[in-house]
Amino acid sequence: MWGFEPAMSRHAARRPSQGSPGTTAWEGRPRYLKLLPLGEATHLVSNSSFRTVGSELVYADRASGRVCAETVRSRSDIPESTTSAMDGYAVRSADTTDASRSDPVRLRLLPASTRIRKGEATEVSTGERLPAGSDAVLRVERARLGGGALVVSEPVPRWKNVSLSGEDVRAGQVIFRAGSVISPAGAALLISAGVHRVRVARVPRVGIISVGRGLTGFRERRPGKTVNNYANLLQGYFEEFGATATIVGVADGDGPAVGRAIERASRLFDILVTVGGVSVGRGDLVPESVLRCSGSKMIFHGLRAVPLRPAGLASVKGRPVVLVPGKAVSAALAFFEVALPVLNVISGLEPDARRAVLLARATEEFANDRPMDAFLLATLENSGGVYSARPLGWGSNLQHNLAIANGFVRLGPRERVPAGGTLPVELLGPSQIARIPG
Numbered sequence: 001m002w003g004f005e006p007a008m009s010r011h012a013a014r015r016p017s018q019g020s021p022g023t024t025a026w027e028g029r030p031r032y033l034k035l036l037p038l039g040e041a042t043h044l045v046s047n048s049s050f051r052t053v054g055s056e057l058v059y060a061d062r063a064s065g066r067v068c069a070e071t072v073r074s075r076s077d078i079p080e081s082t083t084s085a086m087d088g089y090a091v092r093s094a095d096t097t098d099a100s101r102s103d104p105v106r107l108r109l110l111p112a113s114t115r116i117r118k119g120e121a122t123e124v125s126t127g128e129r130l131p132a133g134s135d136a137v138l139r140v141e142r143a144r145l146g147g148g149a150l151v152v153s154e155p156v157p158r159w160k161n162v163s164l165s166g167e168d169v170r171a172g173q174v175i176f177r178a179g180s181v182i183s184p185a186g187a188a189l190l191i192s193a194g195v196h197r198v199r200v201a202r203v204p205r206v207g208i209i210s211v212g213r214g215l216t217g218f219r220e221r222r223p224g225k226t227v228n229n230y231a232n233l234l235q236g237y238f239e240e241f242g243a244t245a246t247i248v249g250v251a252d253g254d255g256p257a258v259g260r261a262i263e264r265a266s267r268l269f270d271i272l273v274t275v276g277g278v279s280v281g282r283g284d285l286v287p288e289s290v291l292r293c294s295g296s297k298m299i300f301h302g303l304r305a306v307p308l309r310p311a312g313l314a315s316v317k318g319r320p321v322v323l324v325p326g327k328a329v330s331a332a333l334a335f336f337e338v339a340l341p342v343l344n345v346i347s348g349l350e351p352d353a354r355r356a357v358l359l360a361r362a363t364e365e366f367a368n369d370r371p372m373d374a375f376l377l378a379t380l381e382n383s384g385g386v387y388s389a390r391p392l393g394w395g396s397n398l399q400h401n402l403a404i405a406n407g408f409v410r411l412g413p414r415e416r417v418p419a420g421g422t423l424p425v426e427l428l429g430p431s432q433i434a435r436i437p438g
Helices: 038-046 182-194 229-240 255-266 287-291 327-344 398-405 430-435
Strands: 055-059 088-091 105-110 120-124 136-139 144-148 149-152 174-176 196-202 205-209 245-253 272-274 296-301 313-317 320-324 355-364 373-383 386-389 407-411 420-427
Touching: 038 296, 038 313, 038 327, 088 105, 088 149, 149 196, 174 182, 205 229, 205 255, 229 245, 229 272, 229 327, 245 255, 255 272, 255 287, 272 327, 287 296, 287 313, 287 320, 313 327, 320 327, 327 373, 327 398, 355 373, 373 398, 386 407, 386 420, 420 430
Parallel strands: 105 120, 205 245, 205 272, 272 320, 355 386
Antiparallel strands: 055 196, 088 120, 088 136, 105 149, 144 149, 296 313, 313 320, 355 420, 373 386, 373 407, 407 420
């Protein structure tokens, strides 16, 4: 926890003067809020000049979940050699051409062998290298044994039940490109392809500062103080998407003090997140405080969507500063609509990457009576692979609703989706799929 400057007295509020560097005259309240359509905000994130997180080499067996930062080519054929695709018996297909139930072919059964000749067969397991001379495998379920011989009652075509060398991947083939997320199966592919180490985006470092009087951290809770749990909420979201997030502390001073705290923290993290103090009231000091920082720029402040209107994005010396409202639902949605796109971009991904969206049937009407976009929380159920969605009560600070929600729905101005209609529901993180009852 940082030792921020003490809260200012009620007489110590300062107004930026007209023409001061990085400030705007404000006649009692900030003027930074300008509602921007969500599409324009995403475009600004996509075209930002934020510093990327850089890259590092990791072993292939530790690459799962990481963002690939290079073009990766296979160093070997997969399979590396021709192998059996089934448990059974390696044979020469030409020896089985005339086999039938009424006139089966008998092949001399050899013990484990690396070569078979005309009239011979040997037992093989799935994935085992095919013995020289053989070109097919008779599945064990179709085989009969008798008198030291393999009894074949049907023709076995050439390359039947066989995986040919290079059938899956050829040496030199591109298996990953920069900007792709490596899955567990992808990490296994790297190992099979002979790739020992791979270059990936470094794990992003995120710092979270709460702004406001009377706040305290979860582990430092004190009587008369409000626990700073929205910082913990955001920390959880960031870490679910592969970042390391640190709760820096609470900034409760005046505008210059908050600005110094932001500038100091921005040097230590790839992304800085401020929670609270982002609207247009006299106590909402964050927009002004950010612009007091050297090398700062406000990219946008305000979104044409509820409950995200006060959210914003700035930069300090090339590092993003995400401005998050100090209410639970607003903070969560600001993560998915502002912070996650920023996290993606600095990691080498597209802004809309890593979003999980399901199509669901509305169990009751989803309605937006406002003249701008609106986000509604929803719970999901799974019935035989068909998802249904139920809207939760409206409110920007309903923590219980947020805790039981699986996802959210975005509705356009005055849009309604009737009961029985189909609509996309974006999950509140990849772990939500395990929470959907069915």
